[in-house]
Amino acid sequence: MKRTHLSKLKPGKTVMVQGWVDTIRDQKSIMFLVLRDREAKVQVTILKNKMPEIAEKLEGILTDSTLKIIGKVVAAPQVKLGGIEIIPASVEVTSSAKVAPIDEKSSVDLLMDYRWIDLRDENKRAVFQVQTEILAAMRDYFVKNKFIEIMTPKITGQGTEGGAEVFEVKYYDRKAYLTQSPQLFKQMAISSGFEKVFEIGACYRAEKSYTSRHATEFFALDVELGFVEDGHCPMNCEEEMLKYVLGRVAKNCKGLLEQLGVEIHLPTGPFPRVTLLDSYKLLEDERGYIVSKAAKGDLDPEAERLLCEISREKWNSDFIFITNFPSSARPFYVMRLNDNQKITQGFDLLYKGVEITSGGQREHRPDHLRANLVDKGMNPDDMQFYIDFFEYGCPPHGGFALGIARFVARMLDLPNVRESTFLFRGPDRISP
Amino acid sequence: MKRTHLSKLKPGKTVMVQGWVDTIRDQKSIMFLVLRDREAKVQVTILKNKMPEIAEKLEGILTDSTLKIIGKVVAAPQVKLGGIEIIPASVEVTSSAKVAPIDEKSSVDLLMDYRWIDLRDENKRAVFQVQTEILAAMRDYFVKNKFIEIMTPKITGQGTEGGAEVFEVKYYDRKAYLTQSPQLFKQMAISSGFEKVFEIGACYRAEKSYTSRHATEFFALDVELGFVEDGHCPMNCEEEMLKYVLGRVAKNCKGLLEQLGVEIHLPTGPFPRVTLLDSYKLLEDERGYIVSKAAKGDLDPEAERLLCEISREKWNSDFIFITNFPSSARPFYVMRLNDNQKITQGFDLLYKGVEITSGGQREHRPDHLRANLVDKGMNPDDMQFYIDFFEYGCPPHGGFALGIARFVARMLDLPNVRESTFLFRGPDRISP
Numbered sequence: 001m002k003r004t005h006l007s008k009l010k011p012g013k014t015v016m017v018q019g020w021v022d023t024i025r026d027q028k029s030i031m032f033l034v035l036r037d038r039e040a041k042v043q044v045t046i047l048k049n050k051m052p053e054i055a056e057k058l059e060g061i062l063t064d065s066t067l068k069i070i071g072k073v074v075a076a077p078q079v080k081l082g083g084i085e086i087i088p089a090s091v092e093v094t095s096s097a098k099v100a101p102i103d104e105k106s107s108v109d110l111l112m113d114y115r116w117i118d119l120r121d122e123n124k125r126a127v128f129q130v131q132t133e134i135l136a137a138m139r140d141y142f143v144k145n146k147f148i149e150i151m152t153p154k155i156t157g158q159g160t161e162g163g164a165e166v167f168e169v170k171y172y173d174r175k176a177y178l179t180q181s182p183q184l185f186k187q188m189a190i191s192s193g194f195e196k197v198f199e200i201g202a203c204y205r206a207e208k209s210y211t212s213r214h215a216t217e218f219f220a221l222d223v224e225l226g227f228v229e230d231g232h233c234p235m236n237c238e239e240e241m242l243k244y245v246l247g248r249v250a251k252n253c254k255g256l257l258e259q260l261g262v263e264i265h266l267p268t269g270p271f272p273r274v275t276l277l278d279s280y281k282l283l284e285d286e287r288g289y290i291v292s293k294a295a296k297g298d299l300d301p302e303a304e305r306l307l308c309e310i311s312r313e314k315w316n317s318d319f320i321f322i323t324n325f326p327s328s329a330r331p332f333y334v335m336r337l338n339d340n341q342k343i344t345q346g347f348d349l350l351y352k353g354v355e356i357t358s359g360g361q362r363e364h365r366p367d368h369l370r371a372n373l374v375d376k377g378m379n380p381d382d383m384q385f386y387i388d389f390f391e392y393g394c395p396p397h398g399g400f401a402l403g404i405a406r407f408v409a410r411m412l413d414l415p416n417v418r419e420s421t422f423l424f425r426g427p428d429r430i431s432p
Numbered sequence: 433m434k435r436t437h438l439s440k441l442k443p444g445k446t447v448m449v450q451g452w453v454d455t456i457r458d459q460k461s462i463m464f465l466v467l468r469d470r471e472a473k474v475q476v477t478i479l480k481n482k483m484p485e486i487a488e489k490l491e492g493i494l495t496d497s498t499l500k501i502i503g504k505v506v507a508a509p510q511v512k513l514g515g516i517e518i519i520p521a522s523v524e525v526t527s528s529a530k531v532a533p534i535d536e537k538s539s540v541d542l543l544m545d546y547r548w549i550d551l552r553d554e555n556k557r558a559v560f561q562v563q564t565e566i567l568a569a570m571r572d573y574f575v576k577n578k579f580i581e582i583m584t585p586k587i588t589g590q591g592t593e594g595g596a597e598v599f600e601v602k603y604y605d606r607k608a609y610l611t612q613s614p615q616l617f618k619q620m621a622i623s624s625g626f627e628k629v630f631e632i633g634a635c636y637r638a639e640k641s642y643t644s645r646h647a648t649e650f651f652a653l654d655v656e657l658g659f660v661e662d663g664h665c666p667m668n669c670e671e672e673m674l675k676y677v678l679g680r681v682a683k684n685c686k687g688l689l690e691q692l693g694v695e696i697h698l699p700t701g702p703f704p705r706v707t708l709l710d711s712y713k714l715l716e717d718e719r720g721y722i723v724s725k726a727a728k729g730d731l732d733p734e735a736e737r738l739l740c741e742i743s744r745e746k747w748n749s750d751f752i753f754i755t756n757f758p759s760s761a762r763p764f765y766v767m768r769l770n771d772n773q774k775i776t777q778g779f780d781l782l783y784k785g786v787e788i789t790s791g792g793q794r795e796h797r798p799d800h801l802r803a804n805l806v807d808k809g810m811n812p813d814d815m816q817f818y819i820d821f822f823e824y825g826c827p828p829h830g831g832f833a834l835g836i837a838r839f840v841a842r843m844l845d846l847p848n849v850r851e852s853t854f855l856f857r858g859p860d861r862i863s864p
Contacts, residue, residue, distance in 0.1 A: 003659060018659040020625060020825060037659075038627040064825035066659075095796060097825030117824055119624035125580075128626070132581040139568065148557075149564040151651045151836070153855045154586065154634055155599075155610075157862030167587075169610070170600040172638075176862050178587075178601070185855065188864065192551035193452060194560070195470040202586055202634065206604075219583045227435060227450040227469075227500075364527060385864060392549055393452060393496035393529030404583070423585045423617065430589030430608050432620065432817060 001070065006040035011075040011084055017042070018094070021065045024058075031055060034081065035067060038125075043076070043085040044069060054091045064097040064120070108418075115423060115432060126256045127420055130249060131408050135200060137248040138221055141241045147196040147223070152185035154178055154202055158385045165206045167216075178204035181401055183333070184386055186224040187362060191394040195226045200404065208427050212416040213354060213406055217425040224399035231335075231345035231361045232273075234398040235321055238349060238357065239271050242319065249411070262412050265318050271349075272315045275324040279307055286310050297329035305353040323347045325360075332372040332383075335361040335398075345398065352410040359400025364390050433502065438472035443507040443516055449474070450526070453497045456490075463487060466513065467499060470557075475508070475517040476501060486523045496529040496552070540850075547855060547864060558688045559852055562681060563840050567632060569680040570653055573673045579628040579655070584617035586610055586634055590817045597638040599648075610636035613833060615765070616818055618656040619794060623826040627658045632836065640859050644848040645786060645838055649857040656831035663767075663777035663793045664705075666830040667753055670781060670789065671703050674751065681843070694844050697750050703781075704747045707756040711739055718742050729761035737785040755779045757792075764804040764815075767793040767830075777830065784842040791832025796822050 004015040019035040019042075031046040048055040071088035079085050102114045111118045119125055142149070155169060155176050169176040179185075181203045189197040199222045206216065223241075225234055243266075250257070250264040257264065274282065276299075283289040283303055287310070292300050299307070299322065311320035325346040327336050334346040346360030363369050366387050370380040380387065408420035418424045423432065436447040451467040451474075463478040480487040503520035511517050534546045543550045551557055574581070587601060587608050601608040611617075613635045621629045631654045638648065655673075657666055675698075682689070682696040689696065706714060708731075715721040715735055719742070724732045731739070731754065743752035757778040759768050766778040778792035795801050798819050802812040812819065840852035850856045855864065 018827065020827075038625060062825075066825055066827045068659075094828050095822070095826050098823050100824050114824075116620045116624045116821055119621075119626070125624065125626060128580050128582065132575060132579075135581055136571065136575045139571065143564060143568045147564075148560050149567055150560065150854050151634075153649055153857050153862075155636075155649050155857055155862055158864070168602040170602075171862060172640075172859055188548045189551075189854075192548045192557065193470060194551070194557060202583075204587075208604075217585055217587050227498075389548055389864075390527070391530050392532050392546075393494075393498055394527050395450065395452075395498045396526050422582050422621075425585050425587055427604055430585075430587055430603060432590070432821075 006035065006037045006042045009040075009042060009073045009082075009084060009086075011073050014070070014072050014089070015086075016068065016070045017086065018068050019066065021061060021063050021067060021097075023063060024061065031058060033058065035069065035086075041081055043079050043081050044071070044088055045076075045085045046088060051088065054088055057091055057093055061093065062097045062099060064100060064117075065093060066095040066097075068092040068094050112418070112424060112429065113432070119422075123260060124419070126260055127408065127412060127414065128422065130253050130256050130260075130412060131404070131420065133249050133253050134245055134408060134411070135404070137245040138200070138241065139198075140248075141244045142196075142198040142223070145196070147198045148189070148194045150182075150186065150189050150194070150197045150199050152179070152182040152199060152201065154204070167204050167206045180205055181220065182222045183401075184389070186222050186399060187333075187364075187394075187397065188389050190224050190226045190397040191389045191392075193226075195395075196224075198223045203401075210426070212418075213409075215405065215417055215421060215425055216427060218417070218421070219404045221402045221404060222399065223401070224397055226395040226397045228361055228396055228398040231323060231347050231359070231398060234359045234361070234400050235271075235273065235323075235347060235349075238359065238400050238402070239319075239321075242271075243267055246411075260412055264411065265312075267317055267319065269315065269317065271317055271319040271321055272311055273321040273323055273347075274307075276322055276326070277324070279303070279322050282310055283307065297326045299348070299350075299355070301354075304350050304355055308350050308353045311350075318352050320350050321347050322350065327372075327375070330360070332369065332376045332378065333362050333386075335363045336368075336372070347400075349400070349402075351407065352413075354406060354410055356406045356410060357400050357402045359398065361396065361398035364394045364396055366390050438467065438469045438474045441472075441474060441505045441514075441516060441518075443505050446502070446504050446521070447518075448500065448502045449518065450500045451498065453493060453495050453499060453529075455495060456493065463490060465490065467501065467518075473513055475511050475513050476503070476520055477508075477517045478520060483520065486520055489523055489525060493525065494529045494531060496532060496549075497525060498527040498529075500524040500526050544850070544856060544861065545864070551854075555692060556851070558692055559840065559844060559846070560854065562685050562688050562692075562844060563836070563852065565681050565685050566677055566840060566843070567836070569677040570632070570673065571630075572680075573676045574628075574630040574655070577628070579630045580621070580626045582614070582618065582621050582626070582629045582631050584611070584614040584631060584633065586636070599636050599638045612637055613652065614654045615833075616821070618654050618831060619765075619796075619826075619829065620821050622656050622658045622829040623821045623824075625658075627827075628656075630655045642858070644850075645841075647837065647849055647853060647857055648859060650849070650853070651836045653834045653836060654831070655833070656829055658827040658829045660793055660828055660830040663755060663779050663791070663830060666791045666793070666832045667703075667705065667755075667779060667781075670791065670832050670834070671751075671753075674703075675699055678843075692844055696843065697744075699749055699751065701747065701749065703749055703751040703753055704743055705753040705755055705779075706739075708754055708758070709756070711735070711754050714742055715739065718746075729758045731780070731782075731787070733786075736782050736787055740782050740785045743782075750784050752782050753779050754782065759804075759807070762792070764808045764810065765794050765801065765818075767795045768800075768804070779832075781832070781834075783839065784845075786838060786842055788838045788842060789832050789834045791830065793828065793830035796826045796828055798822050 001016040019037040349357035405417040451469040454468040781789035837849040
């Protein structure tokens with residue numbers, strides 16, 4: 001007999017259902033049990049005298065055990081749960097649960113130790129149902145626009161982007177590293193003539209960051225476009241993509257968003273694009289806020305928060321691009337302006353108070369790359385493997401990366417990326 | 433001025449085009465240059481006397497350099513390439529190529545050293561264009577069928593599936609490992625009530641295998657289904673998904689498949705399902721082939737090849753499921769038959785001569801898992817972190833994994849997974 005999902009039950013039918021024991025009300029002569037599957041719940045009513053075998057099987061059963069039930073669906077107007085109940089003919093306990101080791105009072109750490117039980121909360125699961133639609137919409141956008149999907153290696157033998165914070169892997173008799181991002185490889189794909197590429201994959205950062213927006217392993221959307229004119233080309237692409245994604249999620253995830261109490265504010269106009277210097281001025285003029293000295297050349301978290309507030313007020317946009325970051329605050333591979341080597345084609349995208357993207361046009365000319373490395377106090381020879389990607393011809397190109405967990409957390413107003421990460425990885429957490 | 437793609441050129445228009453120098457024919461008073469982008473090529477004609485500045489810029493330029501050209505498209509019936517040519521008004525060399533270090537005579541190893549140049553071959557790129565459609569079709573199938581996409585960690589602190597062949601990661605002050613597959617985590621999602629999940633992600637095997645079908649890093653589709661009845665449920669899911677994928681690729685990638693000289697044989701009936709013992713009999717009866725002693729309890733590569741030949745002949749199917757593998761040849765977590773502990777609900781799927789999938793129903797009952805571990809000579813306490821996933825209730829479940837590069841290589845008749853892998857990783861290869 002084929003399983004009937006609980007959302008499809010109709011009175012009068014004999015069905016086989018499977019699900020979790022949600023609640024149990026065990027009385028002298030009757031037992032009420034609510035069974036749930038992912039989409040719905042139903043009451044199962046056991047008359048103990050009439051069904052002694054079934055009653056015996058269910059004696060002492062705990063919530064979150066799983067059952068397979070064959071029985072008849074009958075109309076039961078008194079039952080609040082859809083006005084129906086199941087009268088079972090046979091019951092099989094497919095899994096016996098022990099008492100759950102966590103409840104709503106458990107510490108964050110204990111909840112993470114038992115993440116698989118924590119995720120049984122339908123609101124926590126809903127995050128990943130919405131995320132499924134977000135990822136699908138992103139990929140659809142790129143596939144429709146003829147991007148090639150690439151799956152780049154996460155293990156690499158060569159130094160990565162020049163940063164120090166990489167995880168080392170024992171690779172047979174030698175050392176390898178986990179990549180911080182597909183940056184170098186997606187640029188390589190442009191050099192291969194792929195023209196437009198995307199990937200959603202894992203990134204690794206061996207930082208000791210304990211914030212609400214950092215993880216040692218996270219998943220990012222990486223995009224790279226060939227034959228761009230400047231940093232605005234990847235911004236145009238990202239903006240168009242995000243508008244498509246937001247529109248689709250608002251449309252296809254209505255129920256889940258309602259369940260989570262989230263409303264998606266659909267952009268009505270272009271995302272504002274403000275240079276970093278203008279953003280400093282905006283912060284001072286509109287909020288009297290002066291970016292901390294330590295962050296000069298960049299933004300601090302409070303500045304990001306305020307700029308998004310201002311963007312919403314002035315331009316009705318949850319998003320705001322910050323452009324023209326100084327070369328001192330950007331990696332060597334970001335292209336600098338022709339007429340001002342101190343300013344780059346690099347940008348960030350802020351969304352609801354948090355940076356979710358870095359991007360820009362890349363420097364694709366080997367001599368300029370070497371000069372940038374020297375300018376950064378690095379040895380160009382150490383990055384020759386990367387400069388090589390551009391020695392045999394490579395179109396001007398640019399792109400961006402967007403952290404999935406950050407984006408999902410912002411969209412769903414979650415306070416921490418841990419909540420939009422299936423299994424969080426941090427400096428002190430590598431299990432389960 | 434916005435870029436016009438070379439496939440969209442119309443005589444009479446002034447356009448800006450960007451692309452690669454494909455060929456150069458430099459004569460005394462005239463220079464013919466073919467420019468290519470991802471989709472098309474066009475001839476650019478430079479009359480040296482009339483355009484001395486442009487001629488000077490292009491003097492000595494090598495193929496695979498990139499150009500940005502503004503010019504007029506004119507009808508030129510004598511030009512084989514579409515009957516048009518571009519008469520440039522201005523040319524910018526956006527990237528100057530050096531002489532390529534590889535050609536068609538280069539060794540496989542040298543080609544891999546310069547993979548980004550190797551991939552400029554339009555047939556090699558086409559593999560990834562088809563792969564993009566394959567991945568999109570797979571995900572569409574799962575999203576339409578209400579699976580939740582999960583992105584599971586590739587770094588784990590706990591031993592993985594009990595196998596020894598894992599890569600070790602230096603994780604701050606302790607040891608971590610790269611996961612061999614999302615097996616344990618996708619089962620965890622079932623225990624979380626996600627009911628149906630999928631992931632396309634990276635897997636790591638620290639084996640020293642040098643074959644045409646192994647890599648140390650590869651990408652796999654992983655699927656897990658809750659509330660299954662037996663191993664046939666995941667087989668049904670995989671079969672339906674693959675039929676959808678093949679149909680879509682045949683329809684949407686016509687041009688690319690033609691270019692590659694590949695015809696996709698669409699399945700007309702169900703994929704045959706043959707028990708391992710019956711497959712031995714089939715091999716003996718139909719081909720006089722006896723599986724090598726070493727492979728008893730499993731198949732050897734020659735047996736896989738022959739079974740697919742037989743499947744095509746007898747059932748008109750490129751696919752064949754082999755079922756009922758013995759428990760001795762399957763991991764501890766595969767469910768065994770109720771009435772025969774020596775036989776499991778585990779299966780393989782073969783496609784055009786090669787195993788592309790392992791799957792099965794999983795053992796979700798803690799006491800049975802412990803017994804299986806003891807039977808395998810393992811210590812159940814070492815796997816308690818995993819058994820814990822099932823202690824607090826977990827539906828019966830099953831699933832499968834399919835190696836993407838293997839599947840793509842089979843579909844496109846490529847001899848080696850290296851050719852369907854963007855950047856191959858093997859025991860001796862971690863660059864570029």
